[in-house]
Amino acid sequence: MEKIDYYYITSIQEGLEALKSLEASKYLYLDTEVAVKSLKEIDFFSDKVRLIQIGNEESIFVFDMYKIPEISSYLKSLLEKKGIIGHNLKFDIKFLKTNFNIFPKVVFDTMIASQVLSEGEDERHSLAALTYRLTDYHIDKSQQASAWGMENLTKEQLDYSANDVKVLRDLFSILKDKINSIPTPHKATGKIREVFGIENAVIAVEMAFLPEVALMELVGMPVDREILNRRLEEAQKEYQREYIEFVRAYGVDPFSPQQITKWLTRLGLELPKTQKGSLSSQDSALRKYIHMAQIKKLIKIRTDKKIIDKLKELQKYERNGRIYSTFKQIGAPTGRMASMHPNLQNIPHELRDLFRASKGRKLIIADYSQIELRIAAEYVNDETMISAFQEGKDLHKFTASLLTGKSYEDISKEERQLAKAINFGLIYGISPRSLMEYAKNNYGIEISLKEAQEFHQKFFEVYTGFKNWHEKVKDDLKKHHKITVITLLGRRIKVKRFTDAVNYPIQGTGSDLLKMAVAMFGKLKGDLDAYVVNLVHDEIIVEAKEDIADNIKNVLSASMEKAGKILLKKVPIAFDIQIAESWAEK
DNA sequence: TGCACCAGCGCC
DNA sequence: AAACGGCGCTGATGCA
Numbered sequence: 338m339e340k341i342d343y344y345y346i347t348s349i350q351e352g353l354e355a356l357k358s359l360e361a362s363k364y365l366y367l368d369t370e371v372a373v374k375s376l377k378e379i380d381f382f383s384d385k386v387r388l389i390q391i392g393n394e395e396s397i398f399v400f401d402m403y404k405i406p407e408i409s410s411y412l413k414s415l416l417e418k419k420g421i422i423g424h425n426l427k428f429d430i431k432f433l434k435t436n437f438n439i440f441p442k443v444v445f446d447t448m449i450a451s452q453v454l455s456e457g458e459d460e461r462h463s464l465a466a467l468t469y470r471l472t473d474y475h476i477d478k479s480q481q482a483s484a485w486g487m488e489n490l491t492k493e494q495l496d497y498s499a500n501d502v503k504v505l506r507d508l509f510s511i512l513k514d515k516i517n518s519i520p521t522p523h524k525a526t527g528k529i530r531e532v533f534g535i536e537n538a539v540i541a542v543e544m545a546f547l548p549e550v551a552l553m554e555l556v557g558m559p560v561d562r563e564i565l566n567r568r569l570e571e572a573q574k575e576y577q578r579e580y581i582e583f584v585r586a587y588g589v590d591p592f593s594p595q596q597i598t599k600w601l602t603r604l605g606l607e608l609p610k611t612q613k614g615s616l617s618s619q620d621s622a623l624r625k626y627i628h629m630a631q632i633k634k635l636i637k638i639r640t641d642k643k644i645i646d647k648l649k650e651l652q653k654y655e656r657n658g659r660i661y662s663t664f665k666q667i668g669a670p671t672g673r674m675a676s677m678h679p680n681l682q683n684i685p686h687e688l689r690d691l692f693r694a695s696k697g698r699k700l701i702i703a704d705y706s707q708i709e710l711r712i713a714a715e716y717v718n719d720e721t722m723i724s725a726f727q728e729g730k731d732l733h734k735f736t737a738s739l740l741t742g743k744s745y746e747d748i749s750k751e752e753r754q755l756a757k758a759i760n761f762g763l764i765y766g767i768s769p770r771s772l773m774e775y776a777k778n779n780y781g782i783e784i785s786l787k788e789a790q791e792f793h794q795k796f797f798e799v800y801t802g803f804k805n806w807h808e809k810v811k812d813d814l815k816k817h818h819k820i821t822v823i824t825l826l827g828r829r830i831k832v833k834r835f836t837d838a839v840n841y842p843i844q845g846t847g848s849d850l851l852k853m854a855v856a857m858f859g860k861l862k863g864d865l866d867a868y869v870v871n872l873v874h875d876e877i878i879v880e881a882k883e884d885i886a887d888n889i890k891n892v893l894s895a896s897m898e899k900a901g902k903i904l905l906k907k908v909p910i911a912f913d914i915q916i917a918e919s920w921a922e923k
Numbered sequence: 924t925g926c927a928c929c930a931g932c933g934c935c
Numbered sequence: 936a937a938a939c940g941g942c943g944c945t946g947a948t949g950c951a
Contacts, residue, residue, distance in 0.1 A: 593947065594930060643933060646945060669941050673935085680943045683934035709935090765939030775939085840940040847935090874935040874941085 343390075343397040343499035352408040355391075355398040356415055362393040364420030364445070364532055366505040369429045370498050372486030381555065386436045387485040388495075390502045391416075397499045401490075402436070409437035416441050420532035422509050424448050424464045424501075427666070430551040442548045443528045445535070447505060449543050449666060450512045456821065457670030457830040457841070468504050471511045476504055516540050521827040523903070539828045542849065543666065545856035549869060550666050550674075552859075556868040557659030558681055559695045559880055565655065568691065569648040576641045583638055587631065591638045604631065647688060650679040658695060664872070671845040672828050672852070673874060682873045690921035692871075699886040701867075702923055703893055703914035704876035705850070705901075707732060712846045713764050715908040716825060719802025726908045733757040739799045740792055755782045759792055764803060764843070766836045769793045810838045824849050825904045846904060847875060854900035862892050878920065886916045 346352045359365060370388040373379050389400045389412065400408055416433070421441040423429055425448045433439040451462045460466075468476050480497035516537045524530075525541035535541055580591070589596040606626055626632040654660050660679065668675025676682040684692070694700045710732055714722035725735045730745070737756035738745045748756075758776040767775060769789040776782040776789070784792070797804040813820045814835055821829050822842040826849035832838045855869060855877060867881035867889040877897070881889040894914055901910030915922070 590947090592931090592945090595948085639932075642945085643931090647933075650944070665942095668943095671941065673941060675942050677943060680934085683932085683943070685933055762939065767939050768937060771938070834938075836938050836940065844935090844940065876935080 343392075343399055343495070343503075345495055346398050346400045346408075347404040349405050349408060352398075352400060352405055353411065355396075355400075356411055358396060359391060359393055359398070359415065359419075362419065364393075364422055364443075365416070366392040366397075366502045366509070367416070367421050367423045367426075367429060367441075368498065368501045368505070369432055370485045370494075371432055372484070376482055381431045381435050384432070385486070386432050387490075388498050389433075390498050392499075392502045392506070394506065397502050399495055399499055403488075409439065413437060413439045419443070420445065420528075422447070422505055422533075424467070424505065424508070427547060427551045427554070430548060431555055434551070434555060440548065440552075443532055444544055444547055445509065445529070445533045446544060446547055447508045447512055449547060450516060450540060452667045453539055453543060453828070454512065454515055457832070464501060464504065467508060472504065472507050474504075476500060519827075519829070522823070522825070523827050537827065539672075539824075539826050539849070542826065542853050542856060545860070546852040547666060549855050549859040550664050553869045553872070554661060554664060556870055556880070557656075557661040558692060558870045558878075559658060559698075559700075560651065560655055560660050560691055561693045562655055562658055564693075565648065565652060565691050568688075569645065569652060572641065572645050572648060576638070576645055579634075579638050579641060583634055586634075591635055592642070597635070604629075644685060644688065647679075647683075647685060651688075651691070654679045662871075669844075669848075670830055671841050672824070672830075672848040673844060674848070674872060681871050684920075686921075689923075690919045692920040693918055694880050697883050698880050699883050700870075700917045700920060701879040701881055701886060701890050701893055701914065702876070702917055702920065703879075703897060703912055704873075704923075705847075705897065705910060705912045707911070708847055708850070708875045709843050710760060710764070711905060711908045711910060712825070712850075713843050714802075715905045716843060716846065717802040717806040718907075719800050721800055722802065723907050729909075733760060736760050736796070736799075740795050751782065754780045755784065755792075758782065759796055763793060763796045764839070766807065766839045807839065811835060814838065826853070850900055850904050851875060851877070853903065854897045857899055858893055858896035861896055862889065865889065865892075867892075890914060890916055 344351070344355060346355055368390045369386050371384050372387045373384045386402050389402060391398050391400070400412070402409065416439050420443045422445045424446065426444050426446045430441060433441070447467060448462050451467050465476050465478050468474065477497070480494050483494055513533065513535065516535060519537055521537050523538035525536050525538045527541065529535050529541040529544045583591055587600060589600045591597065623632055623636060627636065651660060660681065662676050662681045663678050665675040711726060714726055722732070725732055733753045733756045734745055734748045736759060737748045737752040740756065740759070741752060755776060758780045759772065762772045762775050770786060772793060773784055773786055773789040776784055819831050819833050820838060821831050822838055823829050824842050824845035826846065828845050828849060830841045830845060832841055851872065851874065855872065858869070865885055867879055867885060869877060870880045871878040877893065879889060879893060897912050898910070
């Protein structure tokens with residue numbers, strides 16, 4: 338490890354002097370060390386922050402919060418008014434908030450920056466990996482899991498803690514140069530640009546969004562524990578009956594792929610090859626045979642098991658009527674988030690009534706409607722589709738009328754359903770054969786391969802913007818092994834496959850939009866008693882004190898509208914929003 | 924027994 | 936030639 342100078346601060350006197358010398362800096366480098374009780378399960382509410390390391394370009398100070406806890410109120414005013422640079426700041430922010438009620442909002446996170454810069458490629462973004470990749474030296478993480486709770490820390494521990502801050506200087510400078518050399522359709526505005534000199538809008542949005550994620554994780558999603566427990570008990574009773582009956586009746590385990598495959602063959606059913614990524618999974622293939630009693634039972638038993646698994650998962654993480662999930666801010670190459678421990682982004686609809694606002698509060702539930710179609714229309718600049726949206730048409734009915742030649746008013750329910758499958762499928766490069774399967778399995782519409790081919794052809798005749806786009810992408814991929822696609826905000830993603838090339842920029846723009854809306858909401862609402870409690874790709878759930886629910890609804894609407902107007906210039910955005918007691922009321 | 928992999932399925 | 940994509944959780948399966 339490189340030799341490094343720093344000041345270990347153990348008295349208030351020293352602390353105040355240190356703070357004075359940091360006062361002139363626009364931004365500060367920060368890291369914390371926490372005395373965790375269990376390495377496996379870090380507890381943001383009860384684990385204690387031992388050290389807070391703060392530096393600027395000249396100095397690094399290591400504050401020992403066990404020895405001088407009173408310094409925290411001075412740190413608060415400093416850290417909340419400066420820009421804060423760190424690595425994986427969600428972690429530090431959560432601990433600063435729970436331990437000292439310190440909540441920095443103007444941040445630059447080197448991990449998030451690195452993730453954005455990697456453009457969807459699978460790379461490591463730990464502080465060690467990043468330092469290794471971008472600078473001349475290595476850092477030693479051997480002290481990371483050392484005993485940060487002991488009375489006197491070792492020199493190795495203090496050196497280590499200071500060094501983690503020191504490397505941030507180089508990382509920030511290198512990352513910033515890389516970021517500012519990227520061409521971008523949108524320029525950053527606001528604090529992130531002012532304080533850190535960041536010009537890229539994607540980075541600025543991610544950084545503005547980060548504290549909102551930290552806060553969301555700390556607040557947790559409200560759940561009714563009594564109903565949760567009761568529902569699990571009931572579901573288990575019924576499931577056990579079903580399971581025993583199924584095995585007795587058919588002599589196979591409904592969860593053994595091998596046994597079920599044999600069983601289906603005995604029943605004389607056609608089933609697709611179970612290769613990974615093949616066109617139809619067993620599930621969608623099975624739905625074809627839903628009319629058969631045995632298949633109905635198989636599907637029911639699998640669905641019920643799913644519900645039980647989810648209830649158990651929720652029960653495991655419930656604490657005092659709230660569920661504390663962990664979100665990966667950039668969970669997918671498209672920029673979408675991911676949620677885990679538990680996953681709050683795949684809660685079955687039939688369990689959403691478990692999530693209820695706590696006493697004296699309301700949920701405000703909002704989701705963008707048909708957002709990917711709207712984004713796609715704007716993205717490929719398809720005049721026909723854009724006009725339809727501008728005229729407020731139901732796009733599925735509109736497509737149906739274009740494909741069938743019937744008038745818009747005369748479109749039947751079934752025709753609309755088919756058009757819905759076509760709209761979703763064809764935009765993203767589905768083949769006629771898959772379209773046929775897709776329509777049958779997901780929308781219950783039977784069409785022949787020939788019909789599917791005709792719809793496919795007609796679709797691209799009508800929506801020429803999409804035709805041109807697909808051709809351009811195919812062409813680019815013929816010339817290059819790998820191409821970079823760019824979302825409307827300017828997020829760049831490397832892709833090799835055609836389907837990815839047409840999917841990612843649309844899904845990615847959707848994630849840009851949601852993150853921007855949430856960041857704006859956080860800023861607009863100020864100190865009001867309302868908090869985002871869950872985010873599901875195009876949906877925002879806020880919990881607010883009852884008496885301000887109406888106001889919060891307006892603030893959220895304004896944020897979603899504003900974000901939409903920035904990204905979509907031609908296509909109007911639309912969203913549903915309402916005040917509710919439970920998540921089921923949507 | 925533990926691990927890696929995948930199938931299956933919930934959500935968008 | 937054919938292809939919609941993304942995520943996480945559980946449990947079967949196969950191997951060491």
